[in-house]
Amino acid sequence: MERSEVLTPEEVLRKSGVPFTVMSHVPIVGQHDAENTLGLATEHLLKTMVFRTKDEVFVLAALPVSGRVHYGRLARAAGVSRAMLRQAAPEELSLLGMEPGGASPVCDRPDVVTVFDVSVTRMSTVYCGSGRADRTVKIEAQQLIELVGPKIEELSS
Template identity: 50%
Template sequence: MSSPVEILKEAGVSFSTFTHAPIRTYEDIERELDLPADRLLKTLAFRAEDGRFVLVSLPMLLPVGYGKVAKAAGVSRSKLRRAGDDDLRELGMAPGGISPVTRVEPRTVVFHTSVPDMGTVYCGSGRDDETVQVEAADLVALVRPVLAEVG
């Protein structure tokens, strides 16, 4: 299984990574990373009843609307649940390091409508101790997400 970093390299996307202490919460991020909050993307993983992964990325400080995520993914809210530890292992990702970049199928990736215009962003690498810096437009071009108001 290719990691998000390997996928970015193979696609020729310009990016950089840096390592840090493991992070899982926003408090960890504030403590460990000296990064502008308005450039941080959080990615949450869900599993639809049909077995499909739904990954949603949005600015860190926006709340996630679960019903809006379900609608963007084309599933009923009652048929969508947060991904558990087994699901994350299947994705090859750690809590605190979830990335919108994966080849795992079936999947739907959803980005908040503001993401394409965010410029340089920081997102998960799949690991909880490494962060990716990448241009949002390049990330969107690679991932080809559904764009929706999910916050």
């Protein structure tokens, strides 16, 4: 799939009709920047980690920003062995319409496996990546789940 054919997460959201807002800001990376630069509360921050399997399948893992991914649980949820899973290289994010610091659980590629930590189902409004490091999406967690249709598993260790 060519990069030009891939919609950015914001484009997917706009096309879906799901209500969301976008905050523009200086580029941020990680929890510290989100809390201190943007003033966002930890309990509303959703991080997305991007992985790739040895057979080139992308796996997106979305969980609260303070959580740590348990790789074995993620691999089981994604239907791959732990040995097949590696973190995606920063340059690979462009294949998903994303850039480093802007990883999002929203993606239009049908071959991407998306897994949300079960705790996301108990969250209300969340802030997540837009695909860009200088823009953050604000969306209701339940609407995000309905749009993405992820697998729901206990991912945090």
